[in-house]
Amino acid sequence: MSILSSALKIATLSQKLTFLSVSEKCVPGFVRARGLHSLVLPLPKIMGGSNLRVLNLKSSVPCPWYISQTTYSTSFFVKHTAEQLWKGVTSVSNAGKKRGRGKGVGKKTAKDLNRGQIIGVGKANIVWPGLNAPILQGKELVERRQLAPDPDREAKLIKMRDTMGQFRPLLLSPLERGWSGTKMHGRSVGPPDPIGEDNFEGFDTKILEMKTVANMDANYGRIRRFSVFAFTGNKQGLAGFALAKGADGRGALKRAKNRAGQKLLYIERFNEHTVLHDFYTRFGATQIFVFKKPEGFGLVCHRGIKAMCELIGIKDLYAKIKGSTNLQHIVKAFMLGLIRQKSHSQLAKEKGLYLVEQRSDFQNFPLVLAEPSHCRSDSEIKYDEPMNFSQVCFGDQIPYRKKPYEPFYKKLPSWENHLLKTEWRRNHGEVRRWHMREFNGLKNHLSSKYPEVDATYAFQIWQKKKAEAAAAEEED
Incomplete structure (x- = not known):
């Protein structure tokens, strides 16, 4: 009874009381209650079917001799090896593997430790006849001898091994490396593989x-x-x-x-160097305005369009992109525009008018590119019909052009003097183009009687000689 009374006194001072049910399967004689401080009590023999409830005490008061404390001598870090612990830190769970994580874990780059090593040469710098030195030198026998230490050798080997496994950029010429260094964008990979007996020559x-x-x-x-x-x-x-x-x-x-x-x-081309005419094309949010240019202009456009033109055979072109610059959309929009081009005969037939081109490199001389089967008169043309060729090609879209920058000298007083001096010839260019368009050249009242008076007489002679030379080459 003294033991139970002391236990009850301790229970009154404890912070938390729990009860433990002891059944017949417990070891007779003593019961150890679980907790921070366990109470060991002598028990009488338990009769069949009866249970004994024992107090499990958790107290911060000093414990007497009959209260013991349980300790655990094992831990998580003691049960597992170092390799298992590191694997638990660096590995990926099964759920993570399903999501595609940790695919690069565990890949070790092997280092070639034999690289840089020479047989017979080590930390000790020694001459070994037959390994790193000849046995005979002249008529004398070479003996093994110690040389001065080489401290740089070990540092060179360590530096060489550290560079192993690192990425080495490919050495490519500037013409082969594409758009951005050693990446594949814009790089040439050769023609497609042959299909049966058909080879892609020139591709x-x-x-x-x-x-x-x-x-x-x-x-x-x-x-x-x-x-x-x-x-x-x-x-x-x-x-x-x-x-x-x-x-x-x-x-x-x-x-x-x-x-x-x-x-x-x-893809049809004009004189095998440019597009047939200006056009507007679109795919998705990508809009492209393409302009036909004379020989020698070059390719002034997006790098994707430039690569396409080089493979198609277009050498002179100007293209302006408006909207999205998604590369796949640019390619699809440009190819759609090239496919939808109309030939010169189709344009002349649809419009019912002559298709004439005036170029500065030909002194704005009108060149008839196509003619319709029946040309309409002025009375047959409607007043609101668009006659501007750019408006016909681009449709309802008009390319945005920046306002030209006004030179600084136009604000000076001397510019007004210049305008007064050149007023008599300010519209000569416009009059010249009008003469070329209406009379097929610069002519006056004596042009019909004296053809050499015509301003384009020399140009006509040059064209005639060029045609005769071409005919002579064909006959040969």
């Missing part, structure tokens, strides 16, 4: 876009693939483009190149 393929795409799957997680957008052409009007994907970059490149070779289109 070349350029990679316009190469990126990594991912698809989320419930079973396999995040599946990553390579997406390649390629354009191929023979520089003679045949061209095609395609988009392909693959698990590896090399396979995706090959698939895109061959698929582009199977989707070829023929």
